[in-house]
Amino acid sequence: WLEKLETYPEFSQFAPGGLRYKDRPDISNILEVKERLKCKPFGWFLRRFKKVYFDGGLVPDKVFHIKDERTNMCIERKGGTKVVLRPCSEQSPGQLWHGANRDTLTNTCCSSFRNWNTDQCLAIDSIGGQLYTGVCSTWGDFTSQWIKLDEATHQLQIAPGAYAKTRSGCIGGQRPKGTDVTLEDCENPNFRQIFKVDDKTGGILEVQSGECLTAANGKFELSPCEIDSDTGKVGGEQKFSLVDFDGKTRIEARDLGPRRPDALC
Template sequence: MHPNVRHFPRPDAGLHEGGSHANLEESFGGHMPDRGSIETISVVLPCAEERQNAILTVERFCRRTSPDVLKEIIVVDDGSDPPLESLFKKDEKRLDQDPACRVRFLRHNQTTGLMAAKLTGGREAKGDVIAFIDCHCAPQANWYQEILEQVRINPRRMVVPAITDLDMDIFDERKDSQVNAKCYLTFDADFKWFDDESDFIPTISGGLVAMGRSWFNLTGGFDEGMHGWGGENLDQSLRAWLCGGDIVRAKSSRVAHMWRTGDRRTATHYRIKAKATNNRGRVIAAWFGPFKEVARSSGVDEALVQNYASFKERLHCRPFSYFIYRFRKLYLEGGVVAKESFRLQEASSGKCLQASKHLGTCSSMQRLVLGNVDRQTDKCCSGFRVHRTNNCFDFFDKNGIHLYACDVMGRNLNQQYYLREDGRLQKGESDCIATSGGDLLILKPCTKLAPGEGVFHKIDQEETKEYQVYRRELAKDQWDKKFPYLPDN
């Protein structure tokens, strides 16, 4: 047997008790024939007016990918003017003629958008693995090795490299670069970055991901009904988790990425000419099911996403409740799906807490929920999230409490707020929230509080709608009974 030929268990095999769900498990993920060896990569670069960035990106992937592995580099020119191929022909490096680079050019006559360009390139790719990479990236040495290894382990797998920062001065990884890979899906059909100890990824960010060509084709690749930018990462992530695949990170596969900053070199130079589509709305309509009740963005008519029906049936995809259950530590213990909402009332004034420098009238205050994993217990929760938002109480200064994107895993020390048993609202290790001069919020050592000072209690408590939906769907689908040993992060 070839050393790269392996046989793979079906998704979730061995993670449930008994055999009552065997037929369901045999069909989940559809039938994918043995792919044999997984040895080569097609690098697909969707490029719209990237120009010099495109040339440098191609050069970096050409020079830093083993010729035994690099099947091709596909530059998908999404309506650039002049065409990118003409710029490559004028460039002194002539990468377009370099046999080591194996560059192919595909072109849209008008700028349609990122996902359309990815779909064009993916359908034409010939490598065993397709790596979709933004057209402003620089891979590091051996960037492809762990990606190939991960797809060999599970050919129904999407793999995200370690995404680092691109130094535009040298078009290479910035020294002491940050590393990102993991995101999670929010109920406004968006995504937020986070990190934890698990190598499984709920949601990809979009720009950098690799997968086996057979799995790409079996899942239908990308939603051809999406134009413009955004949303395809959420769709692809849910196709993986709900239809028999998974997503992992490859920590040793480092790819430096250019982020949009104030530097003029990072600005976009294109304008989408295709008719805009509500991509988030398509994700909601296609995947959320009963959770559409709690979506914070508007969906589209389900008739507009009928193109999903064929592959959903082919792969026996599961409902959205499975995704929430699969990542229940993040969604339940992290407070994204909180059990109850409430307001925090200060006992002496009768007014309620808000992200401000003053207490306010309780009836006008936004409702709060508990948020962020408590690192001491690994359970909920270590802070407060503003209900139906992605923001949590964060740092405190002369302007009072500020909001910032929730750090669901509880690593941001600024977001640690605890309502103690004595009613004191503790921030961090030793300070408490109190008031001065009526309703002005101050921070003072908890040991300095006078009797009755800085006492808060919950009022107007009620079960959240999102938890009602999850509780109802879990009772129906019974993932906790079918998969009691399924990882939770």
């Protein structure tokens, strides 16, 4: 395996033609022993202990960010065991994750997420608990680390295992309800200004966040869309009418309840 390091960018200076090629140590005696004993390649060693290196996720095929679609923030390990949501960054090693730990139901990888190049895996103990990291259980024994991403719903879920098959719950950040909608310059890149009328639900959506325009407390704000399970439509503070007014379109919210009989425009 030693000679294969020459193909790594970090060791290119020691390869033939490199700046430090002449500084290479003499390992001819080691290579002689290797040939005489017909030593296996390093890949054979990794495959020999497949349950540790591959099923345990120590040799991942990729690393990635875990992004919250609502806030556009990424999960980041911030020293020790603390986990936070931070603006996504290619330079932050705390935001690089990969699948890890044996899945006790399939005996293959993976049942958690490991912070790249560390021994720390995502973990959570119970509903209402705080997400944190702990030393990875490569064998998949720590139920607190059984966390999977549902490919259909894109939710981080508390996953079941061989001896805890009824675990359930989703991981998320509690978001303050109501982001004020204000009048800003159209060229201001820090404000989300693209809206559309959702024909299916009847709500007015802010395109980037997917949140609904909401009339609350005498002002407009953005909040998660609240869709009636029977009608499939938004109602109350998120129900608006587009009214033609003197050749222009006025947005009216009328269904604001008995405490607010007048319309909000």
